[in-house]
């Protein structure tokens with residue numbers, strides 16, 4: 001059912017801080033309560049021509065405008081073809097292509113633990129990093145940056161990309177989301193957004209507001225965060241739960257111990273299918289900021305015919321599938337562990353590297369047992 005037409009509702013003021021004075025004129029005239037606003041955020045592909053429930057609150061001459069691919073405002077540099085439909089939001093400049101700051105906001109809505117925001121974006125600039133695009137979470141006057149996508153701003157970016165992030169709230173919270181962007185004054189400079197979707201966690205439904213989706217795959221029990229730690233988000237992929245650290249930088253022993261505190265173990269890559277699942281997931285989650293993650297792979301201290309094994313639950317299993325970097329492993333000695341490398345530029349893909357277990361500065365992935 002499309003709930004967008006419930007927009008007729010209701011009351012509740014959108015709060016404005018003084019510095020938002022300039023933006024007042026752009027606040028939508030229909031104001032709604034946070035519970036109803038949540039449903040409006042389910043999905044917007046902009047094909048209706050309306051930006052609701054998102055609204056432009058840009059302080060400069062650049063504004064978010066719904067554009068049709070068949071009638072681009074800047075004909076010399078049209079966006080890449082949308083994967084579906086023809087409309088999207090574009091940071092649209094005046095006839096002189098004056099640069100400026102652009103803001104796209106939601107009304108206040110009720111976010112629930114496990115909520116995820118996913119969207120497509122295209123950002124391009126004459127000079128690398130010339131344009132910026134960030135997704136911001138605002139609770140009252142406190143703002144947190146959820147995603148920074150400015151690194152995709154290059155002259156050669158001709159792709160719609162997908163980004164996705166959890167909304168890190170430990171309990172139901174009224175908040176707003178905003179895209180902050182700056183668009184330069186060169187002809188090549190462009191920013192566009194499409195298909196913004198708010199997905200609730202599978203485990204959480206709001207009575208009377210959300211329809212429960214039925215699913216044929218059996219999903220593992222997977223909380224949105226590792227032990228409630230909002231810095232370690234988790235996802236159900238295939239039939240396992242995986243949690244990714246983002247700022248721990250522990251050595252292998254510490255990483256192994258960390259996962260075990262949540263009744264998990266470090267990642268074991270038993271099949272190519274599992275490996276691709278992890279890599280594909282990592283690719284569309286730019287908030288996962290590391291290229292190197294410890295796995296449970298380790299060279300044993302004792303035993304006959306020693307070889308690398310997955311050090312999870314004893315008896316440890318030898319590798320049956322491998323994806324070593326060319327020339328690796330360089331060491332077959334106790335004291336070496338295995339990290340999973342995924343290339344930020346997506347050029348060299350992903351592979352495994354043997355590395356001193358007592359090295360720091362690596363992140364890691366925990367896997368359900």
Ligand SMILES: [Ca+2]
Nearest residue numbers: 045085087194
């Ligand atoms: Ca669209």
Ligand SMILES: [Ca+2]
Nearest residue numbers: 268269270274
């Ligand atoms: Ca596994």
